[in-house]
Amino acid sequence: MEDRLRIFQKVxxxxxxxxxxxxxxxxxxxxxxxxxxxxxxxxRIVEFGxxxxxxxxxxxxxLAIDRTCFNLVFSPYDLKNxxxxxxxxxxxxxxxxxxxxxxxxxxxxxxFDRFVLKRNLTQEEISKIEEYAFQLPGVFVQAGIDRTYxxxxxxxxxxxxxxxxxxxxxxxxxxxxxxxxxxxxxxGLEKLYDVLLRGKAGGYxxxxxxxxxxxxxxxxTEMTPGNSLIxxxxxxxxxxxxxxxxxxxxxxxxxxxxxxxILALVSSPGFDSYNIAKALxxxxxxxxxxxxxxxxxxxxxxxxxxxxxxxxxxxIGEHDRVECSGEMTLRDRVFHCWKEGGHGWVDVNLALxxxxxxxxxxxxxxxxxxxxxDYAKLFDLGKKTGIDIPGxxxxxxxxxxxxxxxxxxxxxxxALLTTPLQMCQLIAVVANGGNIWKPFVVKKILDPNGKIVxxxxxxxxxxxxxxxxxxxxxxxxxxxxxxxxxxxxxRISEAVVAGKTGTAQTAHRDFQSATYGGFACYADAERxxxxxxxxxxxxxxxxxxxxxxxxxxxxxxxxxxxxTSSETTVEFDDLPDEPVLVAxxxxxxxxx
Amino acid sequence: xxxKISPRMVLFxxxxxxxxxxxxxxxxxxxGVVIRxxxxxxxxxxxxxGGIFLFFGFRNFDYRHWRKLxxxxxxxxxxxxxxxxxxxHGRAGRWIRIGFFNFQPSEFMKFVLIVGLxxxxxxxxxxRFSVFFGGxxxxxxxxxxxxxxxxLGTAFLLLIIFFSIAYLAGAKRAHLxxxxxxxxxxxxxxxxxxKDYQKQRILIFLNPWKDPLGxxxxxxxxxxxxxxxxxxxxxxxxxxxxxxxxxxxxxTDFIFCLLAEEFGLIGVLALLxxxxxxxxxxxxxxxxxKDHYGRLIGGGVxxxxxxxxxxxxxxxxxxxxxxxxxxxxxxxxxxxxxxxFFCVAILYNLSKNSTLF
Numbered sequence: 001m002e003d004r005l006r007i008f009q010k011v012x013x014x015x016x017x018x019x020x021x022x023x024x025x026x027x028x029x030x031x032x033x034x035x036x037x038x039x040x041x042x043x044r045i046v047e048f049g050x051x052x053x054x055x056x057x058x059x060x061x062x063l064a065i066d067r068t069c070f071n072l073v074f075s076p077y078d079l080k081n082x083x084x085x086x087x088x089x090x091x092x093x094x095x096x097x098x099x100x101x102x103x104x105x106x107x108x109x110x111x112f113d114r115f116v117l118k119r120n121l122t123q124e125e126i127s128k129i130e131e132y133a134f135q136l137p138g139v140f141v142q143a144g145i146d147r148t149y150x151x152x153x154x155x156x157x158x159x160x161x162x163x164x165x166x167x168x169x170x171x172x173x174x175x176x177x178x179x180x181x182x183x184x185x186x187x188g189l190e191k192l193y194d195v196l197l198r199g200k201a202g203g204y205x206x207x208x209x210x211x212x213x214x215x216x217x218x219x220x221t222e223m224t225p226g227n228s229l230i231x232x233x234x235x236x237x238x239x240x241x242x243x244x245x246x247x248x249x250x251x252x253x254x255x256x257x258x259x260x261x262i263l264a265l266v267s268s269p270g271f272d273s274y275n276i277a278k279a280l281x282x283x284x285x286x287x288x289x290x291x292x293x294x295x296x297x298x299x300x301x302x303x304x305x306x307x308x309x310x311x312x313x314x315x316i317g318e319h320d321r322v323e324c325s326g327e328m329t330l331r332d333r334v335f336h337c338w339k340e341g342g343h344g345w346v347d348v349n350l351a352l353x354x355x356x357x358x359x360x361x362x363x364x365x366x367x368x369x370x371x372x373x374d375y376a377k378l379f380d381l382g383k384k385t386g387i388d389i390p391g392x393x394x395x396x397x398x399x400x401x402x403x404x405x406x407x408x409x410x411x412x413x414x415a416l417l418t419t420p421l422q423m424c425q426l427i428a429v430v431a432n433g434g435n436i437w438k439p440f441v442v443k444k445i446l447d448p449n450g451k452i453v454x455x456x457x458x459x460x461x462x463x464x465x466x467x468x469x470x471x472x473x474x475x476x477x478x479x480x481x482x483x484x485x486x487x488x489x490x491r492i493s494e495a496v497v498a499g500k501t502g503t504a505q506t507a508h509r510d511f512q513s514a515t516y517g518g519f520a521c522y523a524d525a526e527r528x529x530x531x532x533x534x535x536x537x538x539x540x541x542x543x544x545x546x547x548x549x550x551x552x553x554x555x556x557x558x559x560x561x562x563x564t565s566s567e568t569t570v571e572f573d574d575l576p577d578e579p580v581l582v583a584x585x586x587x588x589x590x591x592x
Numbered sequence: 593x594x595x596k597i598s599p600r601m602v603l604f605x606x607x608x609x610x611x612x613x614x615x616x617x618x619x620x621x622x623x624g625v626v627i628r629x630x631x632x633x634x635x636x637x638x639x640x641x642g643g644i645f646l647f648f649g650f651r652n653f654d655y656r657h658w659r660k661l662x663x664x665x666x667x668x669x670x671x672x673x674x675x676x677x678x679x680x681h682g683r684a685g686r687w688i689r690i691g692f693f694n695f696q697p698s699e700f701m702k703f704v705l706i707v708g709l710x711x712x713x714x715x716x717x718x719x720r721f722s723v724f725f726g727g728x729x730x731x732x733x734x735x736x737x738x739x740x741x742x743x744l745g746t747a748f749l750l751l752i753i754f755f756s757i758a759y760l761a762g763a764k765r766a767h768l769x770x771x772x773x774x775x776x777x778x779x780x781x782x783x784x785x786x787k788d789y790q791k792q793r794i795l796i797f798l799n800p801w802k803d804p805l806g807x808x809x810x811x812x813x814x815x816x817x818x819x820x821x822x823x824x825x826x827x828x829x830x831x832x833x834x835x836x837x838x839x840x841x842x843x844t845d846f847i848f849c850l851l852a853e854e855f856g857l858i859g860v861l862a863l864l865x866x867x868x869x870x871x872x873x874x875x876x877x878x879x880x881x882k883d884h885y886g887r888l889i890g891g892g893v894x895x896x897x898x899x900x901x902x903x904x905x906x907x908x909x910x911x912x913x914x915x916x917x918x919x920x921x922x923x924x925x926x927x928x929x930x931x932x933f934f935c936v937a938i939l940y941n942l943s944k945n946s947t948l949f
Contacts, residue, residue: 018906
């Protein structure tokens with residue numbers, strides 16, 4: 001034991017001696033170096049911007065990428081005489097004096113914090129700043145990273161945007177160690193996949209001079225770039241859809257009916273990710289992603305469900321006819337078909353293309369509200385689709401009591417509310433013969449080395465059983481909608497389109513528009529590869545169908561992108577194609 | 593003049609002296625830009641008083657009683673360590689609040705493990721593997737609980753206590769080595785059991801540069817702070833590095849920097865000499881006592897104090913990775929201070945009783 005005790009003692013002596021040596025080294029040999037560093041407090045940390053992962057479409061085309069840029073930054077600690085600096089900057093780069101002074105006084109910091117004054121400096125601005133560097137203590141040009149979205153507002157709802165991390169976010173996500181000024185995804189995929197896209201910061205420890213300008217690097221830490229996302233989106237369809245919606249309010253969503261892969265998702269108006277403040281004040285709800293959060297009555301598109309229910313329940317045969325005289329009376333109330341004078345005797349093969357309200361109203365009363373709602377539920381209407389985009393709304397599947405009655409329900413004017421995405425899911429079910437695929441936009445997540453971190457495959461939510469006969473009748477009807485019916489303006493020579501128009505009054509208080517026009521379709525009718533839904537606020541369904549046609553033409557024949565649609569003869573370019581059967585409107589129409 | 597003061601008195605006087613230095617440094621810290629340090633200084637003052645009170649309370653408490661008490665204490669603190677997972681709070685949830693004060697069961701576990709292992713090994717044939725292995729099991733339970741908090745520094749200290757006491761008790765070198773290698777080989781399995789955030793903390797512990805703007809940054813700053821003190825230091829209350837909060841946590845894990853900056857190499861040497869004398873007194877007590885149990889306690893306390901001193905100063909001066917281990921008597925923290933005084937009290941009694949033989 002004494003031996004071991006002595007060894008103990010030796011270890012202790014050796015270790016303490018080692019500490020003495022280290023302190024000798026630091027405090028005597030390296031003393032001048034450390035004293036100099038400490039006297040000026042001149043150590044700063046310069047972070048490399050963290051390169052965020054890229055987002056690409058299914059073909060590898062860039063949708064969002066980080067690009068090197070030069071930013072004007074300032075260090076509150078090194079800033080002397082903010083007023084003079086601000087005045088000089090106003091002269092040099094035309095910045096707003098008041099905003100600058102506000103920024104200077106609002107940012108307090110320890111010696112290592114730097115804040116961005118202006119992103120993306122031009123070459124000219126950089127040389128001006130450098131020229132006057134000596135009069136700008138605490139202000140410098142620093143390489144940084146800037147997020148660019150090649151499609152601009154055309155992809156803003158899908159991708160979202162990056163914003164400066166808020167104080168609440170810093171506090172609520174302590175583990176992430178955010179600092180004021182850090183970027184964080186604030187919307188869309190950038191928000192949902194923020195943790196994966198964000199890399200880990202690297203940085204330099206630098207020695208700075210009395211003006212705060214960098215002298216030399218003391219240490220460096222490598223950064224880790226973020227993961228990248230590959231989407232199911234097809235950039236060319238997304239772009240075409242965005243162009244079509246330019247200046248309008250509405251939405252477009254395209255899906256592959258064979259898998260649920262979203263090919264395009266556009267909502268309009270959009271917002272400029274560089275100017276969020278402006279968008280916040282803009283009218284028409286630019287931050288509303290209408291595809292997933294716009295809740296509309298389905299309008300006549302719902303007639304697909306009414307017809308399915310009628311045929312499947314055996315309440316109507318293919319050739320059973322109803323006479324449309326232009327109006328019908330139900331309990332002292334007069335309901336009108338959209339066509340004055342009526343469609344005459346119609347069977348289901350004519351009623352769907354003509355979108356005859358009398359036919360479907362009669363059918364709906366036979367089917368009953370209970371059954372209609374059951375079929376709506378079967379098609380997952382009024383229920384979140386589960387798409388991997390934040391902010392999805394479910395719509396509303398009412399009970400029988402609050403449904404607004406079987407007649408209103410049958411033509412999509414009841415209390416049922418759906419999103420354009422749910423309409424797309426519905427039309428895709430007809431296209432693929434009964435499968436409800438979960439819609440998704442992210443296909444793969446890749447790490448910085450290109451290795452797959454996670455791959456998302458298609459997910460069958462459920463299969464709706466629809467008999468072959470019913471499907472055949474439905475599909476024929478939808479084709480006829482485009483050949484001679486209300487959706488004729490979507491007709492194109494490149495593919496056979498099958499679809500259904502719809503118009504309704506939006507009961508949703510978020511919308512300023514009273515009516516919307518919608519068109520849900522798939523193409524090619526024989527072998528569908530795309531399901532497409534176009535919804536327009538304050539417009540008719542004919543216009544929506546025309547936009548759908550133009551987008552589909554670019555899908556099926558990318559070369560003809562510039563060709564006009566004038567060759568298409570539009571017989572039923574009606575506006576609106578059917579009236580809204582909510583009570584007050586009925587009264588109005590009755591007076592005409 | 594040459595009248596010898598007994599080692600136990602030196603021990604007690606030294607612990608007072610060291611606590612006083614700690615208070616002095618915290619007082620200096622309270623003159624800096626961070627306001628909360630004023631409260632820190634006053635609180636530590638209360639803790640030091642509590643420690644002295646504790647010392648006088650237990651100085652005449654026969655150290656051999658701990659042998660009987662240790663089993664009860666062991667299980668009591670194991671339960672508290674489990675409890676911490678449910679009711680713990682504060683940074684990394686290590687504290688338990690009782691009445692007005694928070695305390696850290698893991699700090700007290702160090703002391704309990706020392707008296708427990710000393711008792712266990714002193715009664716048995718440590719050369720036998722089963723006995724050695726039993727001691728290992730006794731250590732592993734609190735070790736794992738503390739590791740999962742996660743409090744790597746204290747967990748590491750518990751292991752050091754085990755190896756030191758086992759070594760002094762006469763464990764075979766082959767046993768010690770086999771346990772070390774098994775531990776290294778088994779570590780990947782532990783790793784898989786951990787949660788992501790725990791892994792993250794351990795990774796940062798092992799490689800501070802993973803957290804370049806946090807702890808990695810601290811290393812350079814703490815070296816600057818120490819180095820800029822020079823030979824004579826900047827003078828009491830005149831440190832600049834620490835005052836401007838270039839170094840966070842300088843009242844706990846980096847308190848050594850404060851001393852090095854204001855009192856320079858002279859202060860550093862004085863502190864190290866004080867610590868050396870302190871450890872030397874324990875050694876003297878161990879040599880003079882004939883009681884195996886008492887010696888093992890001395891060994892455990894030596895290992896505990898020495899490791900804390902070495903790791904803490906080694907970390908601050910940049911030769912060891914950053915670890916949250918307090919400097920005995922100097923760092924702010926009530927639990928650690930009380931445990932230190934407890935150790936002094938037991939050694940005092942040990943030395944007094946052993947001379948009676």
